[in-house]
Amino acid sequence: MIQRRFLSLLFCCLVAGVCSKAQTNGNWGDQQNGTYVNPVIPADYSDLDAIRVGEDYYAISSTMQFSPGMVVIHSKDLINWEIISHVADDLSRISPNLNWDRMNCYGKGIWAGSIRYYKNRFWVYFGTPDDGFFMSSASNPAGPWEPLHHVWNVNGWDDCCSFCDEDGQLYFIATNFAVDPKNNKKYNIHLFKMTPDGKSLLMESDSIIHQSNGSEANKLYKFDGFYYHFFSEVKPEGRVMMMGRSKNIYGPWEIRQLNHVNKQLDREPNQGGLLQAPTGNWYFLTHHGSGDWEGRPASLLPVHRIDGWPVIGQPGPDTIGRMVWTGNKPVPSKSKVSIQTSDEFNAGKLKAQWEWNYQPRAGKWSLTARSGYLRLYAFTPIPSNKQGNIILRAGNTLTQRSMRTPANTATVNIDISHMADGQFAGLTHFSTTSNSLFGIKQENGIRTLVYDNNGKDTAGIQVHGKTIWLRSTWDASGVSRYAFSTDGKSYQSFGSTYQLTWGSYRGDRIGIFNFNTKDDNGYIDIAWFRYDYRK
The missing domain is CATH 2.115.10.20 (Glycosyl hydrolase domain; family 43)
Known part of the structure; x- marks a missing residue:
């Protein structure tokens, strides 16, 4: 024994x-x-x-x-x-x-x-x-x-x-x-x-x-x-x-x-x-x-x-x-399929990898309002008295799973020219225990780059152009860093690193968010979302 x-x-x-x-x-x-x-x-x-x-x-x-x-x-x-x-x-x-x-x-x-x-x-x-x-x-x-x-x-x-x-x-x-x-x-x-x-x-x-x-x-x-x-x-x-x-x-x-x-x-x-x-x-x-x-x-x-x-x-x-x-391998093959991630929003429907956080609000998103773009209309989140969890109460957040691989790069190209005061739109990582938001806020007609880490804002440059490129990169440890570009070529890191987290039986989600804390006003057009994960 x-x-x-x-x-x-x-x-x-x-x-x-x-x-x-x-x-x-x-x-x-x-x-x-x-x-x-x-x-x-x-x-x-x-x-x-x-x-x-x-x-x-x-x-x-x-x-x-x-x-x-x-x-x-x-x-x-x-x-x-x-x-x-x-x-x-x-x-x-x-x-x-x-x-x-x-x-x-x-x-x-x-x-x-x-x-x-x-x-x-x-x-x-x-x-x-x-x-x-x-x-x-x-x-x-x-x-x-x-x-x-x-x-x-x-x-x-x-x-x-x-x-x-x-x-x-x-x-x-x-x-x-x-x-x-x-x-x-x-x-x-x-x-x-x-x-x-x-x-x-x-x-x-x-x-x-x-x-x-x-x-x-x-x-x-x-x-x-x-x-x-x-x-x-x-x-x-x-x-x-x-x-x-x-x-x-x-x-x-x-x-x-x-x-x-x-x-x-x-x-x-x-x-x-x-x-x-x-x-x-x-x-x-x-x-x-x-x-x-x-x-x-x-x-x-x-x-x-x-x-x-x-x-x-x-x-x-x-x-x-x-x-x-x-x-x-159980079956010898040279299969090239993999879990899908990227979307050019030109197929007339969202690709299979996308899942909204809750059932989306009909009429507040469109793939036909502008050909080749996903349009997200901003509306107000459900009120909450908890600091830093606004993304958990913001409707029509489009998400997919974050992969645990050595190198992950997710980039979104957004037309921000039709944003309104009170609006915040961009890229997010979230679970029910922690979240980060990286994107553009508009107040008094001025658009500013903002990094929100669990409710704590860090403001950056004012953005004057029509388009912004936002990026998140993370590794197998789940440490993420955001970056932005105003020309789609050179990217500059911004804000502190962010640790992806687990909560309520769910892993981290990467997503595209768009809401307005004042009223149902403003929209963004998303040209593409490209996510590459490598071994």
Whole structure:
């Protein structure tokens, strides 16, 4: 027993050394030599689920209050991913609190869900902590997706998954994380049958199939005549992956732990989806549950079948998996796709990487008012008595995820000639714990360069031209510095550095903002936004 514990400790130390190097140097993804380094997506792709259909892989990721919601990504090799759609185009169909005139759902909104393919369609189910469960389906995962259907109006539930059995019966599994009146406990996992259209739960079929500390992240599978219930739970070492196995979907379930975690080093990989490559090898696409400034990034772990159990990561002497930071690519490819970032605003619609902070105000943005430009009309933020959080209450802020790579450069070109007094527009980094705004303020007809770090302004030069170029650069440590140009050629740094941060289950967002603290007046035209992230 002592020897086995020593071997386990030695194994963990070796893995930790690889992990520490991968985390600090910002290396990631496809190495272009047949191998990859985790994370495969170094940005906030949280609450993942994933499937393979034919030779294509699809995954979904939660989006909280950002709109459009529930992002769908696609890959041919499980390493190189691109955004192809969003499931929810209008968050106000979920709740009025997710609209631009409320903006009070930080840390809430669209939580974890599942994506499945059966009956010749793609099916996505997800929940919100306050509004219950929703679903949509599509014949093509790139959309269009059907309008959201409200499956169950309930609160205190999360982490749902649909499942189609071999006989065509549909099931729905989810966690009640609030105190359940059935047994006065939290984190009860319930199983329901669904109607054939997948739009209603058969409440009389409700059955609790598991309960443990923090048991969430539910997924259902069936392999070789066994039902497998994947979930995660909280143990003294941290949040770990668990699995139940049974010949009957209602149990009894044989339970096994699938991985060990080190909270500081491997950041608790847990929520995700099991996938089988055409070679027959199995993999697990997962987020890292412990968030940092980039959020909860995505990694790909090998799966080893041991006595029929899918052990995730590298099995140790105890046959339980550990985090793996490098590996051979599952599918040989020379894929050139990547998560999109830049936009010239000349395609007639916003590109797939953009998500508004809350549902945007219709009529206050346009891609047609001036051809080849995105026009943002300024309007007043929702009042707040908290110093330095105005960006969290300003509608129509257009955002995307900030990547954790060694070199990031995001630049925006803005026509400011139609700004009005009281208006502030430019480039921002924000989370719910910290924010910075860099751009142009206009007062008494004078436009001034301003850097706002959590409510503390630093004023710069007066800007007399029609156009300003604003830039943010940051590295793998998340330290950002702003710069500006008045000719689009030479850039000058301005203000102090800014540390990107994490808050309310979300990583840092880079965005374009435009608001007016006096009245609904003034607008800006954005010619382009260009964001380059490199390995």
